[in-house]
Amino acid sequence: MKFLKYNFKEQTNAAPLAVFRLFFGLMMFASIVRFWANGWIEKLYLEPKMFFSYYGFSWIKPIGNYTYLLFVICGLSALFIAVGYKYRLAIITFFLSFTYIELMDKTTYLNHYYFITIISFVLIFLPANATFSIDNLFKKKKYINIPKWTIDIIKILLGIVYFYAGLAKLNSDWLFRAMPLKIWLPSKYDLPLIGNNFMQQEWFHFAMSWSGMLYDLSIPFLLLYKRTRIFAFVLVVIFHVFTRVLFPIGMFPFIMIVSTLIFFDAKFHQKIIDFIKNFLSKLSFRAQSRNLKLINNYNFSTNKRKLFIPFLSLFLIIQLVLPFRYLLYPGELFWTEEGYRFSWRVMLMEKAGMTNFKVVDTKTGRFFMVDNKDFLTTFQEKQMSFQPDFILEYAHFLGDHFKSQGHKNIAIFAESYVALNGRLSTRYIDSKVDLYQQKESFKHKDWIIPFSSNIKITGL
Amino acid sequence: MIKKVHILFIFVATIFVSCSSSTSEEEEEIVVDNFDRGAMLTNIADNIIIPAYTDFSTKMTALKSAGETFTETPNQTNLENLRSSWLVAYKTWQYLEVFNFGKAEEIQYSFYMNVYPLTVLDVETNISNGSYDLTSVNNQDAQGFPAIDYLLYGVADSDVTIIEKYTTDENSEGYKNYLTDVLNQMTTLTEQVFIDWSSYRNEFVSSTSNTATSAVNILVNDYVYYYEKGLRANKFGIPAGVFSSTALPEKVEAYYSRIYSKELALEALVAVEALFKGNHYNSSTAGVGFDDYLIDIEREDISTSIINQIEVARTQINTLNSDFYEQINTNDIAILKAYDELQKVVVLLKVDMLQAFNISVDYVDADGD
Structure with missing residues (x-):
């Protein structure tokens, strides 16, 4: 029972959270700059003619050329977070602008963007500017210690990402068919050194599948336990670098590597702070730290404590429960994707599809097929083709579009085929169901043809 | 502990550097794994693409000379010969349209060879004006096989009246010139792509x-x-x-x-x-x-x-x-x-x-x- 007694008043050194804040801010700034430099703002948010919305968020859309301004605000707030200047305002601005960007089009959904949204939301409530921040200089005080739970909550969130990614791998495709690695790894035949040999071997695909699963499930605990921590961190680096080499996953590996530093103790983080301070003073940035009033413990006001702790506890519980919502739906999760997102199912399946739409005049029986390229970018078409909520939203978009063009008695039918993890493609959407009459909801979509492959997936 | 921290630092730094540079490598090596992609490309280049181009090039030359014979002496026999040369070349073209890369992609080869439906108005305007630029993108739908199809079958209702377009029509020179120019353009482009394959071939088969x-x-x-x-x-x-x-x-x-x-x-x-x-x-x-x-x-x-x-x-x-x-x-x-x-x-x-x-x-x- 001792385990369950958590002391919310226990204090710990503020350095780890400050360093986390610094690196998080810098990483976010770099991500925004990279996104812009790659031309993705234009490509993903300005060029498309329509955008796919999350259920209930269809009012959030790119705002034309002001979308650039949104990225400027997001990037600047990330810098403010890094240096700890007007921290609370900066992190709120960052959370709102970043989340807005993510909600603009779900085509670009990535688990790691969701991770950033969650972390930045929680950071709003944490005293990450208690030390080593510009706010210290302006307020002329800094704190040595902060409540220990404010660091633990970050560790828990990181732990959830890994552990749940591991749980998701406990399925027959991943473990007993080495899917999708068996498809992905051999295609990296052009990698130096390992491309021609290891990548082509079946035992290697299985070894990677199993070690990936074991890594995800165990790494949070190896990081928590002091004696295995350095070993665990080396594993973290190797794992993420390996995935970075293999897959186009952008900044995510770097963000995770830097984030896991929070598991190290305060001395380590103090070293980092001292190192940076040293460096800054050499550049003759002499912070007026002598005038700062040193305060031992940072304490939340009683009101804040009474509000924050239950609220964040509830938030954590939601995080723990949400990935299991798929159990409420019938059918194969990987096939229907009902309850798939926001659950740390990372690089878990190779799924591709082709979905074309038939616009029918129900009175005359006349019909024509839509050329998806008229309305969607190739990226959007690819994502739309195998995800039912995209298919439904697009069907409604098409119905509304052709209605506004003067077509009458419109019905929209999908010709859809999807292939999953190395099985032959099969029909995905019931081609006799008029999707224009179907409404989006959290209910099961019964017009998805059940997963009919003779190789079933079973998992947790 | 301090030592460990330093080692960790160096370790992370090295990884970051090596990691970021690994994506910018663009050297292409010849890669051989279980499946020999080089062998596949070699087969496709040497036994499919190049023979098809060789054959097509010959047929285009034949088509062009049948065109010359017809414009010199427009009669029923020469019309029929030209038509059959056209069909033979058109059928061989069906083997090549897919290969839209290398020189073919660069010069938009297939867009000058087989864009249909033909824009008849453009063809007729070109003929009556007597001046046109077949290399222009705007004329892609006024040339190639579809244009020949029109010139040999579509300009009038019967063979007799078609031949009249090239003999007694007031602008018969215009029709003859257009036929010749379209055929020349097709032959020239084909030669360009065909000749380029002799040098492109090695690049192609090694790009695996x-x-x-x-x-x-x-x-x-x-x-x-x-x-x-x-x-x-x-x-x-x-x-x-x-x-x-x-x-x-x-x-x-x-x-x-x-x-x-x-x-x-x-x-x-x-x-x-x-x-x-x-x-x-x-x-x-x-x-x-x-x-x-x-x-x-x-x-x-x-x-x-x-x-x-x-x-x-x-x-x-x-x-x-x-x-x-x-x-x-x-x-x-x-x-x-x-x-x-x-x-x-x-x-x-x-x-x-x-x-x-x-x-x-x-x-x-x-x-x-």
């Missing part, structure tokens, strides 16, 4: 990596694209009205000669299947093709499905009238059925085969997770 710009990926992507657009949509779907509220039979290939649309479509299907199997050009000798690639990565099921489905489509096409225009006007259900069977092959190629090859696609460059 899995990047968006490597020959393997471009070939596979172009193949799927051609099948979907050039064959399925252009020859069947668009004229049958799949993409429009009403059928558009005047958009069939070789519309003016009427009777060759099916023959050309079947030829294209033969070409597509032969390339899939790696069969040597105009021969039943099998070489390394996409089917062997699939078998090598243990997806013989996909290969078998594709070959079977092509056969189903062919059977359906064989039931059609040799004149698709007529077929669409009398019974478009039959050609829509052929379209549906062809469409099933698209699914197998685009979803199953591309997924199995796990080809790096050229259009999606956002992050994955």
Whole structure:
């Protein structure tokens, strides 16, 4: 029972959270700059003619050329977070602008963007500017210690990402068919050194599948336990670098590597702070730290404590429960994707599809097929083709579009085929169901043809 | 502890540096793994592409000289000879349209050879003006095989009146010049692409990596694209009205000669299947093709499905009238059925085969997770 007694008043050194804040801010700034430099703002948010919305968020859309301004605000707030200047305002601005960007089009959904949204939301409530921040200089005080739970909550969130990614791998495709690695790894035949040999071997695909699963499930605990921590961190680096080499996953590996530093103790983080301070003073940035009033413990006001702790506890519980919502739906999760997102199912399946739409005049029986390229970018078409909520939203978009063009008695039918993890493609959407009459909801979509492959997936 | 921290720092720093630089390497090496992509490319280049170009180049020369004979002496015999040279070349063209890379892509070869429907107004305006620039993008739909089709079958109602266009018509010189210019343009472009293959060949067969710009990926992507657009949509779907509220039979290939649309479509299907199997050009000798690639990565099921489905489509096409225009006007259900069977092959190629090859696609460059 001792385990369950958590002391919310226990204090710990503020350095780890400050360093986390610094690196998080810098990483976010770099991500925004990279996104812009790659031309993705234009490509993903300005060029498309329509955008796919999350259920209930269809009012959030790119705002034309002001979308650039949104990225400027997001990037600047990330810098403010890094240096700890007007921290609370900066992190709120960052959370709102970043989340807005993510909600603009779900085509670009990535688990790691969701991770950033969650972390930045929680950071709003944490005293990450208690030390080593510009706010210290302006307020002329800094704190040595902060409540220990404010660091633990970050560790828990990181732990959830890994552990749940591991749980998701406990399925027959991943473990007993080495899917999708068996498809992905051999295609990296052009990698130096390992491309021609290891990548082509079946035992290697299985070894990677199993070690990936074991890594995800165990790494949070190896990081928590002091004696295995350095070993665990080396594993973290190797794992993420390996995935970075293999897959186009952008900044995510770097963000995770830097984030896991929070598991190290305060001395380590103090070293980092001292190192940076040293460096800054050499550049003759002499912070007026002598005038700062040193305060031992940072304490939340009683009101804040009474509000924050239950609220964040509830938030954590939601995080723990949400990935299991798929159990409420019938059918194969990987096939229907009902309850798939926001659950740390990372690089878990190779799924591709082709979905074309038939616009029918129900009175005359006349019909024509839509050329998806008229309305969607190739990226959007690819994502739309195998995800039912995209298919439904697009069907409604098409119905509304052709209605506004003067077509009458419109019905929209999908010709859809999807292939999953190395099985032959099969029909995905019931081609006799008029999707224009179907409404989006959290209910099961019964017009998805059940997963009919003779190789079933079973998992947790 | 301090030492450990330093080691950790150096470790992380090294990783970061090596990691960021690893993505910028663009050297292309010849890669050989279980499946020899180089062998596949070599087979396709040496036994399919180059022989097909050689053959086509000869046929284009013959077509051009038949054109010269006709414009010198426009009579029934020379008209018929020219028409048959045209058909022979047009059928061989069906083997080449898919290869839209290298020089062909650079000069937009296929856009000058076979864009249909032809814009007759442009052709007639060009002829009556007497001045035109066939290298202009605006004239892509006023030249190539469809223009010859029009000039030999469509300018008037009967053979007699067609020949009159080149003899007694007040602008007969204009018609003769246009025919000559279109043929010259086709021959010139063909020679450019054909000659370039002798130097491009080595670059092509050694470009085996899995990047968006490597020959393997471009070939596979172009193949799927051609099948979907050039064959399925252009020859069947668009004229049958799949993409429009009403059928558009005047958009069939070789519309003016009427009777060759099916023959050309079947030829294209033969070409597509032969390339899939790696069969040597105009021969039943099998070489390394996409089917062997699939078998090598243990997806013989996909290969078998594709070959079977092509056969189903062919059977359906064989039931059609040799004149698709007529077929669409009398019974478009039959050609829509052929379209549906062809469409099933698209699914197998685009979803199953591309997924199995796990080809790096050229259009999606956002992050994955």
